[in-house]
Amino acid sequence: MTAAVEQPVASETRDEPGGSAKALFALALFETRRLLTRIPVLVAFSVYLGWTVWRAGRDGDGHPALQDADRATQSAPLLVGLAVLLSVNHAALRSRRHDTERHFAVLVLPPWGRTVAHALSVVAAALVTAVCVAGQFGREALRPGAIGHGSVGELLVGPLTVLLFGSLGLLAAVLVRSALVAPLVIVFCLFLFLFFAGAGTGEGWQQWLMPAVGEATGNTLPSDLMGRPAAWHALYLAGLGLSLGLLAVLVAGGRKPAVLAGVAGALAMTLVGGVAQSAGDSPELVKARERATVHPEQVQTCVRRAGSTYCAFPDWKPRVDDWAAVVDRVRSLAGGSAHEQDVVVRQRVEARYGLSGDGALMPLERPHEVTVGTQWGGNRVPEFSAAVAGVLIAGDEKAATSICDGRIVPLMWLAVGWESDPLDALRRVRLDDTVTGSALVLQPTNGLYMTEAQTEVLRALLDLPRGEAGARVKDRWAGLTAPKVTAAGAAKLLGLPAPEGEDKCL
Numbered sequence: 001m002t003a004a005v006e007q008p009v010a011s012e013t014r015d016e017p018g019g020s021a022k023a024l025f026a027l028a029l030f031e032t033r034r035l036l037t038r039i040p041v042l043v044a045f046s047v048y049l050g051w052t053v054w055r056a057g058r059d060g061d062g063h064p065a066l067q068d069a070d071r072a073t074q075s076a077p078l079l080v081g082l083a084v085l086l087s088v089n090h091a092a093l094r095s096r097r098h099d100t101e102r103h104f105a106v107l108v109l110p111p112w113g114r115t116v117a118h119a120l121s122v123v124a125a126a127l128v129t130a131v132c133v134a135g136q137f138g139r140e141a142l143r144p145g146a147i148g149h150g151s152v153g154e155l156l157v158g159p160l161t162v163l164l165f166g167s168l169g170l171l172a173a174v175l176v177r178s179a180l181v182a183p184l185v186i187v188f189c190l191f192l193f194l195f196f197a198g199a200g201t202g203e204g205w206q207q208w209l210m211p212a213v214g215e216a217t218g219n220t221l222p223s224d225l226m227g228r229p230a231a232w233h234a235l236y237l238a239g240l241g242l243s244l245g246l247l248a249v250l251v252a253g254g255r256k257p258a259v260l261a262g263v264a265g266a267l268a269m270t271l272v273g274g275v276a277q278s279a280g281d282s283p284e285l286v287k288a289r290e291r292a293t294v295h296p297e298q299v300q301t302c303v304r305r306a307g308s309t310y311c312a313f314p315d316w317k318p319r320v321d322d323w324a325a326v327v328d329r330v331r332s333l334a335g336g337s338a339h340e341q342d343v344v345v346r347q348r349v350e351a352r353y354g355l356s357g358d359g360a361l362m363p364l365e366r367p368h369e370v371t372v373g374t375q376w377g378g379n380r381v382p383e384f385s386a387a388v389a390g391v392l393i394a395g396d397e398k399a400a401t402s403i404c405d406g407r408i409v410p411l412m413w414l415a416v417g418w419e420s421d422p423l424d425a426l427r428r429v430r431l432d433d434t435v436t437g438s439a440l441v442l443q444p445t446n447g448l449y450m451t452e453a454q455t456e457v458l459r460a461l462l463d464l465p466r467g468e469a470g471a472r473v474k475d476r477w478a479g480l481t482a483p484k485v486t487a488a489g490a491a492k493l494l495g496l497p498a499p500e501g502e503d504k505c506l
Contacts, residue, residue, distance in 0.1 A: 239270030309345070326381060346372070
C-alpha cells in the first residue's frame with residue numbers, strides 16, 4: 001500500500017486575481033478597528049472631545065473670529081497623534097511579540113503589504129480626527145456673532161499631525177523591532193515641543209518645522225492680514241507624513257515602482273512646502289498691514305445708524321449693529337448736548353507686527369471719534385461703552401483718557417448704568433476685577449484711573465433706582481461734567497453722601 005504524500009499548497013493561490021488587494025483591504029479594516037479601539041487612542045479622543053466640549057462657550061468674548069478659531073483646532077490633535085504613534089508601533093510589532101512572524105509566510109500578503117495595511121489604519125485615524133476638527137470649527141462658525149473666515153490649511157494641521165505621528169511610529173517599528181522605541185520617540189517629540197515653545201512661538205522659520213505653530217498673542221487681525229503660510233504648511237505636513245509612511249513600506253520590502261514614485265513625490269511635496277512656508281511676509285502684506293494700522297479709513301466700509309457713523313473692516317461689518325446698540329444706550333443716559341451728540345466709531349487694529357505683536361492703540365484726537373477693537377463680547381462691551389462715554393463728556397479720546405477728577409462719576413455711569421447688572425459690568429471693566437477702592441478702568445486705547453472716592457460716589461449712585469439716578473445725572477449734567485469737579489462735589493450735586501476715601505489720582 002502506497003502512503004499518500006502530502007503536497008504543499010499550490011503557489012498559484014498567491015497570484016489569484018484580486019487576492020492580494022482583497023487581503024490588503026481586509027487586513028487594513030481589521031487594523032483600523034484595532035487601532036481605533038486601543039486604550040491610548042480611546043483615551044486621547046475622549047480627552048480631545050471632553051476638552052472641546054468644556055471649552056465651548058467659555059472664551060471671555062463669546063463672539064469668535066473664525067481666523068482665530070481655525071488655529072484653536074490644532075493643539076488637541078497632538079495628543080491623539082502621540083497615542084496613534086504608540087498604538088500603531090505596538091500593532092506593527094505584534095507578530096514579533098507573539099512569535100507568529102513565520103506563520104505569515106503562507107499568507108497572500110508579503111511583509112510590505114502588511115505595512116501598507118498599518119499605514120491605511122493611520123490614514124483612518126487621521127480622517128476621524130478630521131471629523132472632530134470639522135465639528136469643533138463648525139460649532140464656532142455657527143455661534144451667534146461669529147465673523148471672519150477660517151483657513152482650510154489651518155484646519156488640516158490637526159489631521160495631518162495624526163498622519164505624521166502615526167507614520168513615524170510605523171517607520172520606527174520597521175527600522176527597530178523593539179517596543180521601547182515608540183516611548184523614546186514620544187519623549188523626543190515632547191522635548192522638541194517644549195524647546196520650541198520656550199524659544200517663542202510664531203517667530204522664525206524654524207517654528208514652521210513643527211506640526212502646529214501657535215501664536216502667543218490675543219491679537220485678532222482681519223483674515224486677509226494674517227500672513228500665516230497655512231496652505232504651504234499643510235503641504236509640508238502632508239508630504240512629511242506620506243514620506244515616512246512610504247519609507248516604512250519601502251524598508252519593509254515594497255520595491256514596486258509605484259512605491260518608489262510615491263516616495264519621490266512625497267519628498268518633493270515636503271521640500272516645496274518647507275521652503276515656501278519659510279519665505280516670510282511678502283512686501284504686499286507688509287504694506288497692507290501698514291495701511292490697515294495707519295490709515296484704516298482706506299480699507300474700511302462706513303455706514304450710518306441713527307446719525308452716527310460706524311467704520312469697520314470687511315470681516316466686521318455684521319457687528320455694526322452691536323456697536324450702534326451700545327452707543328445708543330450710552331447716549332440715552334447722557335444729559336445736555338451729549339444726549340444728541342453723534343459719534344464716529346472707527347475700528348482700529350495694530351497689524352504692523354502681525355499676530356506676534358500686541359502693540360497698544362493710542363487715543364485719537366479727532367472730535368467725537370471712538371475706537372473699537374477687533375474683539376467683542378464679554379469685557380470688551382463695557383470697555384467700549386466707557387470709551388464712548390469718555391468722548392461724549394470730554395470731546396475726544398485723548399482728552400477723555402486724561403480725565404482725573406469727578407467727571408469720572410458721570411462717565412462711568414454712562415458706561416455701566418444701562419447694563420442689566422451694572423455692578424458686574426463695573427467689575428469687568430476694572431483691571432483688578434473689584435468694585436471697591438481705586439482701580440484702572442480699561443478701554444480700547446489708554447485706560448482711565450478711578451479713585452477710591454469716585455468709586456464710592458458711583459456705587460452710591462448705582463444703589464439708587466435706575467430712573468431716579470438717571471434723572472439726577474441729567475438734571476445736574478453741566479455741573480457733573482465741569483472740569484476739575486471733585487468726587488465730593490459730584491456727590492453733593494447728586495444728593496449723595498460725601499465720600500470718605502482718597503480722591504487723588506496717580
